[in-house]
Amino acid sequence: MNYQLDFTPVIDGLPNLLLGCLGTFLLALCGMALAIVIGIGGVALRDSPIKILRWSVIGFVEVIRNTPFLVQIFFLYFALPFAGIRLEPTPTAIIALGINGGAYAIEIIRGGVQSIPKGQMEAGLALGLHKVQVFRLIILKPALRAIYPSLTSQFVLLTLSTSIASAISAYELTSVAQRIESDSFRSFEVYFTVTIFYLVISWLMMRLFALFSARYFTYPVK
Incomplete structure (x- = not known):
């Protein structure tokens, strides 16, 4: 084998690869923000006294967690146009990432909420706090x-998982790498470099x- 490396x-x-990294960061951050909103909202609805809301959240979580992310992003991009909803690749990727991450966030956050003793909630209500205030101040942050x-x-x-967005041509690192590889046919060099970028x-x-945790979630030193 006389393959010669050529970077x-x-x-x-x-x-273009660095811009692709930026695109990956933006997709990830926007997807995370949407996932947090879905996660917190889903937890609130999961414990709603209205049965249809509870079962809707349970059904959403089960469907998303038991189907491949690639199928989910394809459904949003290729199937929704038949319902008259057409989205560009980047918004589609953000929504798909948010939905997928949100389903997992619901269960993770719900586990944290259930770890809070009920006595703390009752104490908050006894102090005259509204249920929303109890959830935000006493339950959510701990x-x-x-x-x-x-x-x-x-x-x-x-x-x-943002790399999967390359399947619908969203602008991110993997999609940029695919274009470079298709033009140069230097698969090893391109994907070796992309692997390093993803590690970074x-x-x-x-x-x-870790910095966010140190700023907002560490207990004060006495």
Whole structure:
């Protein structure tokens, strides 16, 4: 085998790869923000006294967690136009990431909420706080502190899942790499470099999550 390594196409395409990294970051952050909204809202509805809301959340979680992410993103991009809903690749990817991450976030956050003693909730109500205030001030933050490692691990996986968005031509790192590889046929060099980039992205996300945890979720030192 006389394969000669040649990283010239990778070096020439480095600006586009860096822009692809930025696209990956933006997709991930927007998907995470939507996932948090879905997760918190889903937990609130999951414990609703209205049965149809509870079962809707349960059904949503089961459907999303038991179907492949690729199928979900294809459904949004290719099937919804038949219902008159047409989305561009990037918004489709963000919505798909948010929905997928939200389904997992619901169960993770719900586990944290259930870990809060009921006595704390009752004490908040006894002090005259509204149920929304009790949920936000007494339940949510301690619950998030408890499940933060699990939630951030899920979000790192969500960040890596942005690569699947290349299947609908959303602008992110893998889609840029595919274009460079198809033009140069230097598969090893391109995907070796992309692997390094994803490792760096994952490390940066974990560092950001660690800094956020130190800022908002650590207990004050006495």
